[in-house]
Amino acid sequence: MTMLNFAKKEVICKIVYYGPGLSGKTTNLKFLYDKMRSKYKGKMIAIATETERTLFFDFLPINLGQIKGFSLKYQLYTVPGQAMYTNSRKLILKGSDGIVFVADSQITRFDENKQSLRDMGHNLAEQGLDIRTIPLVMQWNKRDLPSIVTVQTMEQVLNFRKVSSYEAVASSGKGVFETLKEVIRLVYLNIKGEE
């Protein structure tokens, strides 16, 4: 839900990192939080269980500076990937302007990516949003692990819209920033009206 705040001269957009449990969504946000210069980031919240699984959501607000006299702000969220938190996932998607789908490249996790993607389509629709048109970026994560699906297969099966995709190792930061940049770009293009 892009909010144009003329009173405070701000544009605020919401980006949600979605994907199956343990695919690396929280790791993406943590890396961004650790590596970003202070002036671009706010405080991060992680609502997690004692085993560090996301219980409700993670939240990281970022501020990209001035554009057309407005400060451009993005609020990054992650959903909890575990099956039991299906209602929470639906809640977090409310009013999202862009999605990063974080897929787990491991062969053993491949089917869970498919399930999660379909679940996302359904949950988006429940919030009045369309998986076929919402700004979307794919991330093939955990490329450092031994038994992984080829990028070609990931593309073929999961990238149903042929959107931009990035190979990533979120735990070391590879591909994390590139993914964010692309989703920022897509969301921005979407809110930029005609001159």
Place this chain on the structure above:
Amino acid sequence: MKLSQIGDKINIINNDLQDFIRETDASNIILCDMGGEILTYIGNNSPFDFPNIAAMAAGSYATTKGIANLLGQKEFSLLFHQGSTNNILISNVENYAIFIIVFDNSSVLGIVKQKSRDLKTKLDVTFKDIVKGKGIIVKKAKIFEEHKNIEEKEEKSVKKKEETRSTKKEEENEKESKKFDFDSLMIDDLDDIF
């Protein structure tokens, strides 16, 4: 607290929950871990979706705990939601578990509240017992984490080192330059878009 850790102490817990239902006329009580995984539940046969209720209650509790942290308060001990016929009361037992009481207007709110405080005390004793007996360490649920601002810490340490050794400065600068920089992002990558 996980079900596997509770073992046969679950009988004591179930008895306490049963007593609670009898004394308050509440329709259901659910006990779950801090992540919303059900440990046990007692009450009449109702069509409610307990696993989902527990998962949402855990989210609700975690966020109020976060709010409490922001306000500099330890926690909100009681979360009460009033509907037109059904009500919910959520409470935690330290970091061990959460219980959720579903009751309608045939129960007296004051009694539900009072008895839930008593129950909290009883469960706390049982959980402490389990922990002590088995030497279990219950890790604190990471409900709300305000990450420390690593960069600011680094900046401070840079300043300190500057005063003593100037050679360290270059190292620190190098470290800093490895960090992502949104300035370059704006100029090189996004300039044509913006």
Place this chain on the structure above:
Amino acid sequence: MLKGNKILQPEDLKKMNEIMYGLKKQTKSFIILIVDDSGQLITSTEGDSSVDPILLGTLTAGNFGATNELARLIGESEFTLVLHEGNKENIHMLAIGSFGILVVIFGNDAPIGLIRMYSKKAVKKLEPILKGMQVQKEKNKADLPSDEDLDKLFNW
């Protein structure tokens, strides 16, 4: 020109602030927030206090969302009263139609009946303002992909 789904004009913010500070005075509460339904803070009485209003807004919106979901799960359309009781502070939350949430944080000595009454009145005044911020209506349900559409889309 930038496009948005919601537009907040300075005069609307002014009106909301007046209502909010009025309520704060009437109820002697500590903090009041107005948050939109997706978790974004619209305004708060915490301009520059030590409490981070953005985090507070996100957490209260998340909490409210979870609470409404709980209501649905036990067959209530919504909870009329949401109350979190603490040692020093209590939180009262109220839906502003389907557009946002009014959050009132108050002390233990404040009379809850009064807070409920004044909050309800404030919500009545806030609702048309928040409604007016809406630019784009929700998509037509018929235009959204059904489960069958999704099956076809993924074609696995």
